[in-house]
Amino acid sequence: MSRYQCERCQMEIGFQGVCWKCSSREKRESYEQLTTDQLQLKLQTIIERIEEVEKWKEIYDDFNGLLAYHDINLAEVAEAALQKNIYYPGTLYRDATKVVQEEIISRLLQPDCPSQDASSMMLCLAASGGDRVVEVFAQLEKEPLPWQSNLYVGPAIYAQESSWGFNRSGQAVQLHYDTCFAMLPDGDGDAAAAAGRLRQDDYCSDCGCQMIDILRLDGRDDRFSFLNVTGVLAIPVCPNCCMMHETNYVRYDAYGNCTLMKQESSGEKNYVSAADLQAMDQMKLTLTATSLPKYYACGGDEVITIGGVPEWIQDAQFDSCPDCEERMTFFAAVPWSTLYDSAEGTLYIEHCPNCRTIGMHHQQT
Numbered sequence: 486m487s488r489y490q491c492e493r494c495q496m497e498i499g500f501q502g503v504c505w506k507c508s509s510r511e512k513r514e515s516y517e518q519l520t521t522d523q524l525q526l527k528l529q530t531i532i533e534r535i536e537e538v539e540k541w542k543e544i545y546d547d548f549n550g551l552l553a554y555h556d557i558n559l560a561e562v563a564e565a566a567l568q569k570n571i572y573y574p575g576t577l578y579r580d581a582t583k584v585v586q587e588e589i590i591s592r593l594l595q596p597d598c599p600s601q602d603a604s605s606m607m608l609c610l611a612a613s614g615g616d617r618v619v620e621v622f623a624q625l626e627k628e629p630l631p632w633q634s635n636l637y638v639g640p641a642i643y644a645q646e647s648s649w650g651f652n653r654s655g656q657a658v659q660l661h662y663d664t665c666f667a668m669l670p671d672g673d674g675d676a677a678a679a680a681g682r683l684r685q686d687d688y689c690s691d692c693g694c695q696m697i698d699i700l701r702l703d704g705r706d707d708r709f710s711f712l713n714v715t716g717v718l719a720i721p722v723c724p725n726c727c728m729m730h731e732t733n734y735v736r737y738d739a740y741g742n743c744t745l746m747k748q749e750s751s752g753e754k755n756y757v758s759a760a761d762l763q764a765m766d767q768m769k770l771t772l773t774a775t776s777l778p779k780y781y782a783c784g785g786d787e788v789i790t791i792g793g794v795p796e797w798i799q800d801a802q803f804d805s806c807p808d809c810e811e812r813m814t815f816f817a818a819v820p821w822s823t824l825y826d827s828a829e830g831t832l833y834i835e836h837c838p839n840c841r842t843i844g845m846h847h848q849q850t
């Protein structure tokens with residue numbers, strides 16, 4: 486195979502041009518730089534050509550770009566989508582008006598609603614959220630309609646795709662923070678947050694790989710006040726085993742000191758090289774100075790996000806707290822490609838601020 490270098494970062498790639506990582510970054514930056522007038526123009530184009538959202542091309546990208554990088558109201562998009570019976574992606578309905586929401590609810594509550602449509606409509610309703618949707622989902626959980634027998638999971642699990650759900654007493658709970666920060670590959674770093682730092686003299690007892698702090702966050706920094714973490718949180722993980730284990734749990738104290746809750750040993754082989762570890766340790770990422778739109782992670786550029794709404798690679802997965810057994814709140818997502826080349830997948834980090842526990846799990850395509 487012929488070898489080329491990315492025209493931006495000089496990384497070796499199999500084609501002439503710009504690597505995937507650099508082009509997603511440029512795409513993000515171009516959306517971030519849109520002026521108010523340009524935004525309005527894009528919004529109008531999306532509304533006029535809403536059918537094309539299903540082609541996964543320009544209109545889909547523009548919608549996602551606006552959703553992720555600009556906190557603008559998208560109620561008109563929801564209206565246009567409903568008129569054309571378009572239910573995917575559910576986030577089209579993020580800002581749906583009460584009228585639009587009621588129309589979808591009335592379609593959904595038809596006993597003969599086709600299961601496929603019902604499934605998509607539940608995702609739309611989950612994205613729009615609010616008391617009325619909570620009420621409808623709770624009712625469907627209690628008294629299922631005929632079409633629900635063709636779906637694998639109930640409405641409460643659909644809610645989780647939009648990062649909310651029901652606790653063990655049946656009350657609606659938000660499973661994410663509305664505040665979001667990112668760690669971006671420019672600037673000089675920021676003392677308040679680092680990712681992928683090596684832990685001195687600490688090796689995984691399972692595979693022998695050197696342990697890392699996947700994140701080090703200074704909870705005393707004002708930007709992190711929404712996380713309710715006091716002290717400096719340094720979250721340990723084996724970068725090799727965490728890609729294979731189900732969920733890793735960590736406990737932290739009032740000062741941020743973390744202890745890994747031991748997994749059963751499974752004798753993993755170590756696939757993370759010394760060069761990968763060095764790359765992670767030296768990677769310079771800078772925490773954004775101000776908070777970002779909460780859907781920042783869904784924009785398509787792989788960056789580390791702290792808070793906000795997670796962009797899942799697979800289905801949404803909110804693990805239960807090992808102490809109180811309630812679902813944990815999404816805390817941060819670390820795409821491994823932000824730390825070293827050739828890495829795939831994302832580590833999702835959740836926590837229970839009440840019990841001071843953390844759960845981490847890996848997803849990839």
Ligand SMILES: [Zn+2]
Pocket residue numbers: 491492493494495496503504505506507508
């Ligand atoms: Zn590149």
Ligand SMILES: [Zn+2]
Pocket residue numbers: 689690691692693694723724725726727753
């Ligand atoms: Zn390991």
Ligand SMILES: [Zn+2]
Pocket residue numbers: 806807808809810811837839840841842
């Ligand atoms: Zn808990």
